[in-house]
Amino acid sequence: MRTVKLLLDYLQGPIWTSDVQTGKPCTGIAVVDNDEDLRKVNQEISTLYSSYYEFDSHGQACWFNEEQEKADKQKMLDLLGRLNVRLAEINDGSFEVEDLETPRIQAL
Structure with a gap:
């Protein structure tokens, strides 16, 4: 059985995509990848x-706003x-x- 792992990253939803512009998932599971x-x-x-x-924020090239995520x-x-x-x-x-x-x- 295949696994759909939900995990966030920059420019990725919890279901990772093959093309960030189309947002089409790339799990290899047709019923998941083709669901609008x-x-x-x-x-x-x-x-x-x-x-x-x-x-270029907070003196860093890339800064993650933890307070906004909590909000x-x-x-x-x-x-x-x-x-x-x-x-x-x-x-x-499947x-x-x-x-x-x-x-x-939930733990935030």
Whole structure:
């Protein structure tokens, strides 16, 4: 069984994409990669998370705004919840979800 691992990084939603401009996931699982609703919420999460990175800020080339991430905690949890609900809806038994982000965000 394949695993969809939810893990955030700059310019990536929790489901990593093959092309940051199209936002199309690259899991290799067709039902995940081709779902438009999933792509949209994944992109929304990516945009929010990437907004925490500031360039040439606070005397650093790249600075992560932890305070803003904490301020947006509930918004991010709501988005991750929507993503997990959609993954459950489309799961045809060919994959499992390993959500590493929801517990991390809850702990903020």
